Amino acid sequence: MLLNGADPLAIEQAARRLAAGELVALPTETVYGLGARADDDAAVAKIFAAKGRPADHPLIVHVLDAADAARFATELPALALRLMNAFWPGPLTVIVPRAPAMAGAAAGGQNSIGLRCPAHPVARALLAAARAQGVLGVAAPSANRFGRVSPTRAEHVASEFDADLLVLDGGECAVGIESSIVDCSRGGAVLLRPGVLTAAQIEAALGQPLQAPDAQAPRASGTLAAHYAPRATVRLLDATTLTERLARQLPLGLAVYSRTVDASRVGGLARPMPADALAAAQQLFAVLRELDKAGAQEIWIELPPQGSEWDGVRDRLTRAAAAFEA
Structure with a gap:
């Protein structure tokens, strides 16, 4: 079901679905996401089932602002706050220590959580409407079958899933590839997935160099060796x-x-x-x-x-x- 994301009635309908534990596809500036309320493990399980995604492959939680981000974290480390101040709303995800009672399914069972504040006006309107109905954040991986090409238009999403999925049409995504992911959960800052933000831009915001990835890095979205593949x-x-x-x-x-x-x-x-x-x-x-x-x-x-x-x-x-x- 394609709905105009600029229509306030469509936003309210989508927010009600999220609050009820149902799935909604939403545009962000990076790619379209397949969203469920992040504080409901049963709702998040529907994402994994719809995508055919392994349940231990973590999702990114989308929030309206830093205050909502703090609800999912035991703390927001100083390095994470620097990045949030520099790039939020925008195409950057920070991984921080997860609050034990929050979003265990979305985190893939890890003690860390990836958080992002999207810039797309439709995503922000939906997050605000959903928050008014008690939804603290929306877990939303790319709205496609697991491992395949991410969607950057509403019709891409509609072609992947059942017709009863509510898809908010926000036009073509302006960025086109997923967010940069920076792990700030272990003292330093490590770039786990590049995006359109360069390492130099991220380091300038951090005020220090990025550290090299290591074997102790948490699992993160979109970092499997084989991913983003078309049929050809x-x-x-x-x-x-x-x-x-x-x-x-x-x-x-x-x-x-x-x-x-x-x-x-x-x-x-x-x-x-x-x-x-x-x-x-x-x-x-x-x-x-x-x-x-x-x-x-x-x-x-x-x-x-x-x-x-x-x-x-x-x-x-x-x-x-x-x-x-x-």
């Missing part, structure tokens, strides 16, 4: 290799998504990748979905540049390609 096989190739392969006999159903290489030989299944990292992030998942829908069997993608501003795009493409590696 994804191959990541440098520009030289891509050019050489395009000069040979091409496989049936080949699509190409490239920044610098002439892919005109594949005709209607060629897509240009923007030279700007933010623009590439914004369209990435929509392009992968579009090529799937167009019948692509294999997608050759030019490796992004090495600049840190491309880390989020490179991360998503590497994980998408890993799903098809032998």
Whole structure:
């Protein structure tokens, strides 16, 4: 059921569903999320069932502000507060120590919890309306089947789930890839998942360097080796290799998504990748979905540049390609 997210009546209807323990799909600036009230483990279990997601793979809890975030935490460490002050509302998730009685299912059973304050006006309106009905926060992973391409338009969500799922249409997502995740639960700050925020931006807000990930880091959303995969096989190739392969006999159903290489030989299944990292992030998942829908069997993608501003795009493409590696 697609509803206009700009309609206050639709927001109220969605808030009532959340309060009743039902699922609602909502837009954020990153991707669309499949939401349930985070303080109700039975409601959160419906997310795992709908997505086919392992119950020990934690979810991010979306909150309206820092005061609501504090309800889910034993404390908000100073480093987390610096990041929240710098980037909230926005595409950043902080992992903090979890309050023992809160959101155990959403946390995947861990003693830490990922919290984010989204910037999308529809998400914020829904969080405010839900809070008025006693919902403290909304657990919301991407609104797609587990491991597949994240949705950046309402119609992407509608194509994945039953027709009775309430989907708030907030237009196309402005960021296009999931939030950066920074673990602040263990003293320092560790970047567990890159997004559109660069490491330099995060370190500037922290006032100190990020620490290297280690084996003790908590599990976090979207960090499995194979993730974000379309139905078509994804191959990541440098520009030289891509050019050489395009000069040979091409496989049936080949699509190409490239920044610098002439892919005109594949005709209607060629897509240009923007030279700007933010623009590439914004369209990435929509392009992968579009090529799937167009019948692509294999997608050759030019490796992004090495600049840190491309880390989020490179991360998503590497994980998408890993799903098809032998």
